Amino acid sequence: MGGDQKGIEQGTTFVPKFDQQGLLSAVVQDCSTDRILMLAFMDREALDATVSTGVAHFHSRSRARLWKKGESSGNVLNVEEILVDCDQDALILRCRPAGPTCHTGAVSCFYRKLEGGILQPVNS
Known part of the structure; x- marks a missing residue:
């Protein structure tokens, strides 16, 4: 799982x-639409399930288990593309x-805004 920082940020692994x-x-x-729909968390199991099925899976913190959206x-959320940030932590x-x-x-879960x-x- 290791790798130097340059490899993580600029490599293909x-x-x-x-x-x-x-x-x-x-x-x-x-x-x-490019609209943000939700924020969730993934553990290794959820990430692997998402990649293998093409359907979004997450880790439910409240239920402490794998959760297929x-x-x-x-x-369900059919995954078309997964973008990875520079540090590979999001x-x-x-x-x-x-x-x-x-x-x-x-x-979307983001249906309200804070105003005043x-x-x-x-x-x-």
Whole structure:
């Protein structure tokens, strides 16, 4: 899993850098609209499942287990592209959502903005 910093930053070898809890951040973006849909965490198992199936899997911190997005709702995230940041400790999953991403039924989990100390709806 090792590698020098230059190799990590400029090389072609994927060496994901998980944190102390074994997680890395994954931002989910709609590949058609570029809208940010959600933020989640991936462990090695979730990353491997995502890469092998093409469907987004995450590590559920609250349930402490592998979680396939949409496993109960059917609103899966079909992964079109995985972007890796320079330190290989964060990912952007560019996806085609099969329905609303947020458990509230909203298209995106980011459906509010902070304005003057008050949460206001984001216009879609």
